[in-house]
Amino acid sequence: MDVIRKLLSHLGEYKKPALIAPVCTLVAVGMEVLIPYVMAMLIDQGISKGNMDKVWLYGGIMLACAVAAMAIDSASAVFGSRASTGLASNLRDVLFEKVQTFSFGNIDKFSTAGLVTRMTTDVTNVQNAFNMSLIIATRAPISLVASLVMSVIISPSLSAIFLAALSVLSAALIFIMLRAMPLFGKVFARYDNLNASVQENVTAIRVVKAFVREEHEDQKFTDAANDLHDLFVKAEGILAFNNPVMGVAIYGCIIALSWFGTHSILAGQITTGQLTSLLGYVFNVLISLMMLTMIFVMVSMSAASGTRIVEVLEEEPEIVSPQNALTKVADGSIDFEAVNFRYRTGDGDGEGEETLAGIDLRIASGETVGILGGTGSGKSTFVSLISRLYDVDSGCVRVGGQDVRSYDTEVLRDAVAVVLQQNTLFSGTILDNLRWGNPDATLEECKVACAAACADEFIDRMPDGYNTQIEQGGTNVSGGQRQRLCIARALLKSPKVLILDDSTSAVDTATDASIQRAFAEQIPDTTKLIISQRVSSFGSCDRILVLDSGRVAAFAPEAELIKTCDIYRDVYETQNKQGSEADFDELEGIGRDPLSQRFDPAFANELNNMPSTGKAGE
Numbered sequence: 001m002d003v004i005r006k007l008l009s010h011l012g013e014y015k016k017p018a019l020i021a022p023v024c025t026l027v028a029v030g031m032e033v034l035i036p037y038v039m040a041m042l043i044d045q046g047i048s049k050g051n052m053d054k055v056w057l058y059g060g061i062m063l064a065c066a067v068a069a070m071a072i073d074s075a076s077a078v079f080g081s082r083a084s085t086g087l088a089s090n091l092r093d094v095l096f097e098k099v100q101t102f103s104f105g106n107i108d109k110f111s112t113a114g115l116v117t118r119m120t121t122d123v124t125n126v127q128n129a130f131n132m133s134l135i136i137a138t139r140a141p142i143s144l145v146a147s148l149v150m151s152v153i154i155s156p157s158l159s160a161i162f163l164a165a166l167s168v169l170s171a172a173l174i175f176i177m178l179r180a181m182p183l184f185g186k187v188f189a190r191y192d193n194l195n196a197s198v199q200e201n202v203t204a205i206r207v208v209k210a211f212v213r214e215e216h217e218d219q220k221f222t223d224a225a226n227d228l229h230d231l232f233v234k235a236e237g238i239l240a241f242n243n244p245v246m247g248v249a250i251y252g253c254i255i256a257l258s259w260f261g262t263h264s265i266l267a268g269q270i271t272t273g274q275l276t277s278l279l280g281y282v283f284n285v286l287i288s289l290m291m292l293t294m295i296f297v298m299v300s301m302s303a304a305s306g307t308r309i310v311e312v313l314e315e316e317p318e319i320v321s322p323q324n325a326l327t328k329v330a331d332g333s334i335d336f337e338a339v340n341f342r343y344r345t346g347d348g349d350g351e352g353e354e355t356l357a358g359i360d361l362r363i364a365s366g367e368t369v370g371i372l373g374g375t376g377s378g379k380s381t382f383v384s385l386i387s388r389l390y391d392v393d394s395g396c397v398r399v400g401g402q403d404v405r406s407y408d409t410e411v412l413r414d415a416v417a418v419v420l421q422q423n424t425l426f427s428g429t430i431l432d433n434l435r436w437g438n439p440d441a442t443l444e445e446c447k448v449a450c451a452a453a454c455a456d457e458f459i460d461r462m463p464d465g466y467n468t469q470i471e472q473g474g475t476n477v478s479g480g481q482r483q484r485l486c487i488a489r490a491l492l493k494s495p496k497v498l499i500l501d502d503s504t505s506a507v508d509t510a511t512d513a514s515i516q517r518a519f520a521e522q523i524p525d526t527t528k529l530i531i532s533q534r535v536s537s538f539g540s541c542d543r544i545l546v547l548d549s550g551r552v553a554a555f556a557p558e559a560e561l562i563k564t565c566d567i568y569r570d571v572y573e574t575q576n577k578q579g580s581e582a583d584f585d586e587l588e589g590i591g592r593d594p595l596s597q598r599f600d601p602a603f604a605n606e607l608n609n610m611p612s613t614g615k616a617g618e
């Protein structure tokens with residue numbers, strides 16, 4: 001009930017059709033209920049007495065009632081679907097708007113697939129149920145009661161047959177429903193799983209193909225679909241008993257009515273016409289009952305969907321801007337004070353290991369910091385705390401000397417640009433995508449940013465240059481190109497803090513180095529945090545943070561780390577000795593000591609003049 005009220009509160013401008021539809025139905029039902037009654041008069045006063053005038057009169061009234069009922073019924077159908085599609089569209093709107101306010105934590109809770117299902121399938125379920133209820137939920141009970149009343153008026157004794165049939169039928173239908181209902185509940189749970197698996201597979205279709213897993217995935221899907229099919233057949237199979245039960249009830253009533261009715265006619269208690277109209281009411285009553293049970297099924301089936309929608313609507317965004325939020329970020333300094341953080345997965349919160357523990361460090365504005373650590377060591381988590389994608393559990397993260405929780409989140413995220421590990425481009429032109437960073441950026445500014453991110457050379461080679469269309473999800477650019485576009489997009493924000501989360505992993509080392517160099521030249525005052533798996537990316541870094549299982553293993557300049565930090569020395573030595581990097585880097589042999597070559601202009605020139613540096617990223 002509560003769920004229904006909450007869903008209906010989003011009816012908005014569609015309240016009117018939602019009211020008109022049942023009113024129309026009401027009028028139509030009134031007309032329909034009149035028809036058998038008028039027929040009785042037609043038979044008794046017209047046909048039986050051979051009075052042609054009465055036949056014409058009552059015949060005309062019946063025809064008028066039928067036509068009017070039909071017309072009003074269609075109107076109610078139109079208004080009903082207008083109201084229900086309107087409700088659905090409003091619900092999708094508010095859901096979408098709500099999801100935009102979600103923090104990463106909120107999204108983790110529902111999962112992306114879950115949110116998609118809620119916005120599509122669940123809304124459609126609610127829409128259908130609402131449409132049905134608007135029309136049938138008013139029609140069935142009214143028609144049932146009205147027909148019953150009319151029959152009692154005609155003949156109280158014969159109506160007893162109705163009531164007997166009605167109670168038997170209700171019992172049977174309720175029994176069937178109770179059996180079918182749990183099955184439908186299960187059907188919907190499986191349907192959800194199927195949806196999630198479709199979403200996952202279609203999103204990851206490239207991976208599936210690359211691993212030649214099509215058949216396996218296909219089989220998995222077929223199994224899931226068959227499972228669902230079997231359950232559905234079982235549930236519908238139980239529901240199918242409705243029809244024979246209804247048949248027995250209707251024909252039983254007709255036989256009983258005919259039997260007792262003829263006796264009553266002979267006894268002079270009722271007329272032939274009245275018996276005929278009673279038979280008409282039998283159909284009305286029993287069919288209304290059938291419809292009622294159908295609505296019952298529909299509504300309870302969509303109740304689950306409704307609950308799931310309301311869950312999203314009522315979810316509190318974990319991260320909101322405070323009142324009197326700060327609207328200016330002073331500088332790009334970053335302080336972590338005794339920060340602890342752990343992800344809340346599912347509903348159980350706060351069990352298991354801390355993802356980050358006891359992080360305490362200070363980064364000066366304009367400093368360039370490299371971050372190194374094994375996968376799962378908490379690097380991405382560390383940087384996501386800076387732009388407040390998640391909130392710390394204890395301790396405090398400061399940007400520009402102020403707690404991140406005191407800023408307006410929009411201001412903070414404008415000042416802290418993050419190129420996420422799983423970065424995405426959106427469908428639109430390259431220019432459109434770049435202007436995500438700054439809607440007012442001129443073409444010139446975009447070109448400068450792209451030059452810094454080393455994206456200009458491949459954009460210039462594209463047929464339409466900056467107006468090249470990017471496919472949905474950025475599928476028509478390579479991984480390395482996408483990374484560089486995302487970096488350019490972040491640069492256009494002219495942020496105070498720039499964070500690259502493994503954002504040059506698909507870019508060859510030489511390009512990587514020139515991107516870093518451009519950063520040093522063009523945005524010297526911006527604090528730069530660079531997460532990378534390869535030590536060569538830390539070329540221009542003042543200090544390097546080494547994370548190990550969510551703890552700070554070391555935080556010092558590279559030269560010192562090589563001496564004091566075992567983890568760093570190991571990584572450094574393996575990568576430099578064997579040239580064992582993922583990309584086939586021809587420059588590997590040029591300088592063994594990265595420290596001495598980094599700021600050496602000769603080396604920089606050499607880099608620039610290498611014509612054949614493997615464009616591993618393209």
Ligand SMILES: Nc1ncnc2c1ncn2[C@@H]1O[C@H](COP(=O)(O)OP(=O)(O)O)[C@@H](O)[C@H]1O
Binds near residue numbers: 355373377
């Ligand atoms: N959204 C998330 N929900 C739950 N756990 C997560 C989430 N993201 C990361 N983790 C877990 O937190 C730990 C650190 O992850 P992450 O910061 O991404 O590591 P890194 O970037 O160093 O590879 C990992 O154990 C990972 O499984």
Ligand SMILES: [Mg+2]
Binds near residue numbers: 379380381421
């Ligand atoms: Mg990561």
